[in-house]
Structures are given as C-alpha cells and as structure tokens.
Amino acid sequence: MYLFRSYKSKKYLQRIILSFSLLVLLSVVVCSSALYYNSESVVLQMQRESNMKVLSQIKFNVSFLNEVIQKLVTSLYYDKDVIQLMTARESSDPIDMLSKRARIDKFADYTSFLHSIIIYNANGDRFIWGGDPVLQDSNAPIYDDLRQLIKGNEKLPKLTMIPMSLNKDAGHVDLFSIFNYESTDYQKGQSVFILNIRPQWLFDNIKLINRLAWEGNESVSIIDKEGKILTSQAGLTPVSDEFMTALTSHRSNSADYGYFYYTDNNQKKIVNYLNTGINGWTLFSTQPYETLAQKADSLKKTSIILTLIALLLSLMATLAISLRLYRPLGKLVSSFRDESNEAANEDLMHGDEFSYVSDVYQQTVSHLKSIRNEQVTTRSIVRSYYVRQMVTESASLSESKVKEWIEQHNLDISPSGPYYLCVIRIDDFNRGHAYTEDKDSKLLHFAIVNIAHEILSQSYQCEAVEMRSDHLVAIISRRTGGQWGEQLVQGAMVAVQEVIARLYRITFSAALSEEIASHQGLVAEYRRSLQNVHYSLAFGKQSLITPAMVQSNEGNIAAVLPGELEKKLTESIKGNRSELFHKSLDKIFRYIAGLHHDYMVYMVLHVYILMKNIIKEKNEHRIVPISLELADINERLLTAGSLGNMKQILIRLYEEMNENGKRTDQEKNNVLIDTIKDIIEQNYGDLNLNLQMIGELMRLSPDYIGKLFKRHQNMSVGEYINDVRLRQVVLYLEQGDCTINELIEKIGFGTRSNFFRLFKNKYGTTPKEYRIKRNLTE
Numbered sequence: 001m002y003l004f005r006s007y008k009s010k011k012y013l014q015r016i017i018l019s020f021s022l023l024v025l026l027s028v029v030v031c032s033s034a035l036y037y038n039s040e041s042v043v044l045q046m047q048r049e050s051n052m053k054v055l056s057q058i059k060f061n062v063s064f065l066n067e068v069i070q071k072l073v074t075s076l077y078y079d080k081d082v083i084q085l086m087t088a089r090e091s092s093d094p095i096d097m098l099s100k101r102a103r104i105d106k107f108a109d110y111t112s113f114l115h116s117i118i119i120y121n122a123n124g125d126r127f128i129w130g131g132d133p134v135l136q137d138s139n140a141p142i143y144d145d146l147r148q149l150i151k152g153n154e155k156l157p158k159l160t161m162i163p164m165s166l167n168k169d170a171g172h173v174d175l176f177s178i179f180n181y182e183s184t185d186y187q188k189g190q191s192v193f194i195l196n197i198r199p200q201w202l203f204d205n206i207k208l209i210n211r212l213a214w215e216g217n218e219s220v221s222i223i224d225k226e227g228k229i230l231t232s233q234a235g236l237t238p239v240s241d242e243f244m245t246a247l248t249s250h251r252s253n254s255a256d257y258g259y260f261y262y263t264d265n266n267q268k269k270i271v272n273y274l275n276t277g278i279n280g281w282t283l284f285s286t287q288p289y290e291t292l293a294q295k296a297d298s299l300k301k302t303s304i305i306l307t308l309i310a311l312l313l314s315l316m317a318t319l320a321i322s323l324r325l326y327r328p329l330g331k332l333v334s335s336f337r338d339e340s341n342e343a344a345n346e347d348l349m350h351g352d353e354f355s356y357v358s359d360v361y362q363q364t365v366s367h368l369k370s371i372r373n374e375q376v377t378t379r380s381i382v383r384s385y386y387v388r389q390m391v392t393e394s395a396s397l398s399e400s401k402v403k404e405w406i407e408q409h410n411l412d413i414s415p416s417g418p419y420y421l422c423v424i425r426i427d428d429f430n431r432g433h434a435y436t437e438d439k440d441s442k443l444l445h446f447a448i449v450n451i452a453h454e455i456l457s458q459s460y461q462c463e464a465v466e467m468r469s470d471h472l473v474a475i476i477s478r479r480t481g482g483q484w485g486e487q488l489v490q491g492a493m494v495a496v497q498e499v500i501a502r503l504y505r506i507t508f509s510a511a512l513s514e515e516i517a518s519h520q521g522l523v524a525e526y527r528r529s530l531q532n533v534h535y536s537l538a539f540g541k542q543s544l545i546t547p548a549m550v551q552s553n554e555g556n557i558a559a560v561l562p563g564e565l566e567k568k569l570t571e572s573i574k575g576n577r578s579e580l581f582h583k584s585l586d587k588i589f590r591y592i593a594g595l596h597h598d599y600m601v602y603m604v605l606h607v608y609i610l611m612k613n614i615i616k617e618k619n620e621h622r623i624v625p626i627s628l629e630l631a632d633i634n635e636r637l638l639t640a641g642s643l644g645n646m647k648q649i650l651i652r653l654y655e656e657m658n659e660n661g662k663r664t665d666q667e668k669n670n671v672l673i674d675t676i677k678d679i680i681e682q683n684y685g686d687l688n689l690n691l692q693m694i695g696e697l698m699r700l701s702p703d704y705i706g707k708l709f710k711r712h713q714n715m716s717v718g719e720y721i722n723d724v725r726l727r728q729v730v731l732y733l734e735q736g737d738c739t740i741n742e743l744i745e746k747i748g749f750g751t752r753s754n755f756f757r758l759f760k761n762k763y764g765t766t767p768k769e770y771r772i773k774r775n776l777t778e
Contacts, residue, residue, distance in 0.1 A: 222281050394521075507542040
C-alpha cells in the first residue's frame with residue numbers, strides 16, 4: 001500500500017513510464033501489425049515464385065527435348081535409306097526395301113525414348129513403320145489419324161510435337177509425333193517422315209513433382225490450345241470452359257506467364273501458368289487458396305506470440321530506465337518539500353513534480369515581489385502627493401518646508417529653483433479616442449510619466465505626476481553644473497513626444513511655462529499653462545506651446561466675424577467660385593487662430609451656420625433644391641481636435657454642395673433635352689417645326705434652348721430635326737411604296753431640292769437609288 005501511494009504521488013515518473021511504454025507499445029504494434037497483415041501476401045508471393053520455378057524447370061526440359069528431337073528428325077530425314085523408302089515406287093526391289101525398313105526398325109528399338117518411326121510414301125500411298133510391333137497392323141487407329149492429318153484441309157505442323165493416341169477415341173496421349181517433309185508448307189502428294197516419341201519422360205516428371213508437392217496439395221498439368229489436358233492416363237476429365245476462358249483472358253492481357261484466382265466447386269484456388277512456346281502448350285499449377293491461408297495463419301500466430309514476449313521485455317526495461325532517469329528529480333522534489341506544512345504541499349501538488357517545483361518557486365518570487373511592490377507603491381503614492389502639493393499650494397509654502405519634503409521623500413527637484421513647468425495633455429482625449437477607458441488612460445499616463453522622467457532626468461532634475469484624469473504635470477529644475485535654457489528644455493520635451501508617438505501610436509500636446517525663479521511661482525504658471533495647452537486647437541496635434549506663441553491670442557476676445565470676410569465667403573458660395581471660397585476660408589481660419597481659445601470653436605460654428613444659411617437661401621431660388629446631410633456636422637466640428645480638421649470639414653461640405661448642385665443641374669438639363677427630342681419626334685411632319693416653335697411650346701427662350709441642346713448633343717436643333725426626318729424617310733423607303741413627292745409631303749420637307757440635298761449628304765446617294773439597292777440586296 002505504501003509503495004502504491006509513493007508511486008501515485010510521483011506523477012512525472014508515471015508520465016515517463018507511460019510515455020516510454022506507449023512509445024514501445026506503438027513501435028512493436030506497428031511492426032507486428034505490418035507483419036501480421038502482410039504475412040498472407042508474403043506467403044502467396046513466395047508460393048507463386050516457387051511454383052513459377054517448378055514450371056520453368058519443366059518448360060526447360062520440354063524445350064530441350066524438343067530441340068534434341070527436332071535435330072534427330074532432321075538428321076534421319078536426310079538419311080539415304082529413309083529417302084529411298086520415302087521415294088520408292090511399286091517397281092522397287094522389295095528385298096532392298098525390307099532391308100532398309102529393318103534398319104530403321106532396329107534404330108527405333110535401340111533408342112529408349114523412341115516409340116517408332118513411320119514413313120509415309122506418297123507414291124504408293126502407304127505407311128512404312130519401324131519400332132513398336134503395335135504398328136504392324138495396317139488397320140491400327142493411328143494410321144487413320146495420320147491419313148486425316150496428311151490428307152486433311154488443315155495445315156500439317158512441321159517439326160512440332162503432336163499428341164497422338166494408339167486407340168480410337170482414347171482421350172489420352174500415347175505418343176508425341178513429329179512430322180518432317182520437303183517444303184516449308186506441306187503440299188498434298190508429298191512424302192512425310194514421322195518420328196513417334198514416348199511421352200513417359202514428361203508425364204513421369206510431372207507425377208514426381210506432384211508427389212513432392214507440399215502436403216500433396218499442388219497439381220501441375222499441361223493443356224493444349226484447345227483446353228485438353230495432356231496425360232497418359234485414360235478417362236481424365238479436361239478442364240472446364242470457365243477455366244479455359246479465364247486462362248485465355250489472362251494470357252491475352254499479360255505476358256506468357258502469371259497467376260490468377262479461380263473458384264471451382266466453391267473452392268478458391270490459385271493458378272500459376274507458363275506458356276511453353278511449343279505447339280500452344282501451357283503449363284499450369286493449381287493449389288487450394290485455403291492451404292496457403294493456413295501457412296499465413298501459422299505465421300500470424302507466431303508473430304503475435306513474439307510480439308507479446310517483446311512487449312513484456314520492453315515494459316520491464318522501460319520501468320528500469322524510467323526509475324534511473326527519475327532519481328535526480330526525486331531528490332530535488334524531496335528537498336523542496338516542507339514537512340512542517342503538509343497542507344500547503346498538498347495544495348501545490350496539483351500537477352507533476354516539475355509543476356510543483358515551479359509553483360514553489362513562483363510562489364516565493366511572487367511573495368517577494370508583493371512585498372517589494374507594496375513598499376514601492378506606497379512610496380510612489382506619497383511622492384506623487386507631495387509633488388501635487390508643490391504644484392497647487394507652493395505659494396503658501398516656505399522654502400524650508402519644500403526642502404524638507406524634497407529630502408524626506410527623495411524628490412528629484414531643486415528646492416530653490418529655477419524651474420520650468422510643463423502641462424501635458426493627450427490629443428483627442430475624450431473625443432472618441434480608443435484610450436478613453438479609465439484603465440487605459442491610467443496606463444498611458446503611467447507610460448508618459450516614466451518616459452518623460454527617463455528622458456528629462458538625463459539632463460535635468462525632474463518629477464512628473466498625474467494631476468487629474470485629463471492631464472499631467474512635469475516640474476523641471478536645473479541640475480548643478482548642467483546646461484539650462486528654454487530651447488534645451490523644449491528639445492527634450494519634443495524627444496518625449498516622438499518616443500510616445502513611436503511606441504504607443506498616440507500624440508500629446510504640451511504647454512511649457514516661462515522660467516520660474518522660485519517654487520512660489522509654480523501655482524501661477526501651472527494655471528497659465530493649463531490654459532495654454534488648449535491652444536493645441538490652433539497649433540494642431542503634438543504641439544509644444546510656449547507663452548510667447550499665444551501672447552497675442554490672450555487679449556483677442558472678439559466674438560464677431562469681420563464683415564469683409566463674411567461678405568467674401570457669402571459671394572464665393574452663391575457664385576460657386578471655388579478659388580474665392582478657399583481664399584476666404586483660409587483668411588477666416590487665420591483670423592480664428594489668433595483669437596482667445598474660448599472663442600475659437602464658437603467662431604468656427606458661426607462660419608458653419610453662415611454656410612448653412614447661404615445654402616438654404618440658394619435652395620429657395622432653385623427648381624430642384626440641393627440635397628445635403630447636415631445632421632452630424634456640429635458633432636464632427638466639436639470633436640475635430642484642431643482648426644485644420646475643422647477647416648477640412650467645411651471644405652468637404654462646400655465640395656459636396658457643388659457636386660450635388662452640378663448633379664441636380666445635369667438632371668434638369670437631361671429632362672429638358674429629352675423633352676425637346678420628344679417634341680421633334682412627335683411633330684417631325686409639321687412644316688413649321690423649328691426652334692422658335694419649340695421655345696413657344698416650352699415657354700423658354702429659343703436662344704437658351706438652342707445653346708443648351710448644342711452643348712449637350714453636339715448638333716443644333718435644326719440639324720436634329722433634319723436627322724429625325726431622314727431616318728423616317730429611310731423607314732418609308734425600306735417598308736412602304738410611297739413616291740418621293742408623297743414622302744416629302746408626309747415627312748415635312750419644304751422643298752424637293754432641299755430634301756434631295758440633305759438625303760445625299762447623309763447617305764451618299766439619291767432616295768431612288770437607295771430604294772433600288774435595298775431591294776436588290778434583299
């Protein structure tokens with residue numbers, strides 16, 4: 001039980017053992033599975049290769065004997081005795097013929113693999129035999145088969161072994177006969193030399209192979225091209241048509257050797273075949289698939305047993321290696337355990353040993369950081385409090401009190417001055433900026449305070465602090481022996497602005513005070529700088545504002561736009577004079593930029609209201625008013641952030657007004673042009689149709705209508721009238737049978753000569769020629 005609890009707490013050891021075990025198990029299982037699933041294919045492949053070797057050996061034997069027999073047949077064919085027997089006639093000496101026959105008879109008897117020799121003498125149409133006495137009977141069935149081959153219509157094979165039987169319809173092979181004759185192809189009336197070979201040498205070889213087959217389950221046979229099994233046994237059943245069809249299909253689709261699966265009487269078999277190249281004979285072996293599957297099953301069982309043994313040994317080795325690897329870590333964990341606080345240890349042991357060590361370390365570091373942060377935070381809060389007190393109440397503090405605060409809280413500023421005070425305010429703050437949440441603003445203020453202090457403290461003594469949620473204050477004092485001056489301090493503040501913009505993609509504006517001689521002037525300069533920072537509206541984002549820059553603005557509290565500027569702006573908008581509008585607006589915004597900041601936004605809104613009233617006045621005198629969306633302009637101006645952005649909003653409003661106005665005028669002109677076209681197309685037959693008549697109908701000036709039509713259509717009203725009339729003439733010429741005079745009257749041409757002149761100018765031919773050419777084309 002103790003051993004179990006000990007291992008249960010050692011989770012990393014469990015993971016090592018589990019990881020190694022899974023790795024070993026996976027490797028063994030993959031290899032064993034590959035062997036298991038490939039064992040059957042391996043056994044089949046090996047058996048196929050073995051069968052093919054046996055068939056190849058049989059083919060070699062058959063080919064070798066066939067070559068020997070062919071040479072023997074050729075040699076005997078040209079023997080002088082054989083030639084005389086083949087060419088002998090009825091008048092030949094019988095004793096001499098008997099002597100020659102006895103010679104071939106003796107040759108056949110003394111050659112073990114020869115059964116007999118037969119000579120067909122075409123001159124006497126008779127067979128001369130030698131060898132086995134069974135051929136002595138001239139009525140033997142073999143002679144009928146030989147006569148059928150020699151005198152039949154089919155081609156007589158030459159130098160090829162032909163299976164023959166000595167009995168009628170025996171169905172088995174007694175002899176292999178080889179024929180030889182003079183010509184390449186046998187011609188009827190030629191003599192033939194026939195050599196009969198005993199088949200036992202081949203069939204005994206096949207029987208021996210079949211007896212030696214594994215468990216006697218393999219059968220090797222030879223079939224001819226007709227599907228008959230070549231055997232010396234009587235009554236052997238030939239192969240089925242289905243088998244022959246499968247064999248023929250595989251032989252035609254592949255090489256002269258191969259294998260296929262075949263099912264006979266619900267028993268699956270594997271068939272290996274090999275073409276001998278002799279007279280269409282094919283060697284094949286059949287073997288039950290089940291027998292080979294049993295071999296594969298035996299191999300599979302062996303692989304399973306070996307896998308289990310290897311797996312057991314691997315797991316034992318894994319356990320030993322894991323314990324050895326874990327030993328250093330176990331010692332480390334033991335050294336971290338606190339026996340006096342077992343409950344705390346149990347809380348930390350929610351993961352493995354590494355997690356435990358990491359948690360103990362993180363807990364210790366976190367505890368140390370917490371203590372240090374509490375000290376730093378408390379000290380930072382106190383420091384910030386006294387800096388704020390110096391900014392807001394310095395006028396009532398004595399120099400000794402300020403010096404006491406600086407020394408007591410280690411403030412990095414001089415107690416006696418001189419100073420510069422800088423008010424910092426993030427641009428677009430509270431104007432829909434992304435950093436408006438309280439936590440985001442605090443982070444940004446914290447970053448600005450730290451970066452400003454880091455950069456400024458390189459050359460000066462400095463303390464920076466967040467005053468309220470919308471601005472910061474930095475007190476800068478001269479370092480003993482260091483450089484000092486307004487330009488230098490401005491350069492340092494610009495560097496702070498650039499760093500903040502690069503790191504945080506935000507900008508801030510700052511107002512720098514004049515040089516302050518003593519701490520008592522901090523309050524007044526703080527209030528003044530807090531007012532000056534709002535002038536970023538005029539100077540733009542990321543501006544650094546000094547009192548000299550806004551000195552002229554402080555006294556300019558005018559609340560009325562100069563009449564001359566207002567008049568120029570009104571004239572430019574009413575007259576659609578874009579250049580004058582831009583010049584007027586530039587002057588107006590330069591004027592606004594010189595005002596006190598309290599009046600800047602007010603004057604911009606005044607300009608907008610002026611433009612809005614002018615647009616309203618223009619719409620009162622237009623047929624089609626200008627459509628503008630003005631609902632959100634006020635809000636956009638108030639949140640623009642700078643006078644430059646406000647100016648761009650008003651310019652866009654003016655451009656949108658012009659674009660909409662031009663679009664409206666164009667729509668009105670398009671309607672007017674379409675109306676003129678409709679009047680002409682409806683009244684083209686009227687002789688009095690002209691510009692004057694159209695002006696009267698529309699109650700508009702004929703000159704205005706003519707200029708407008710010419711500008712939009714690039715042709716005069718009169719030219720358009722003639723064009724419409726000519727198009728109608730063409731339609732009548734193509735579709736009607738009207739005469740030219742009737743057309744002139746119907747279309748509205750005044751004179752015949754005018755009609756012909758206008759038609760020829762447009763179409764390059766007379767109306768009559770146009771009609772004739774049109775009819776011929778159709």
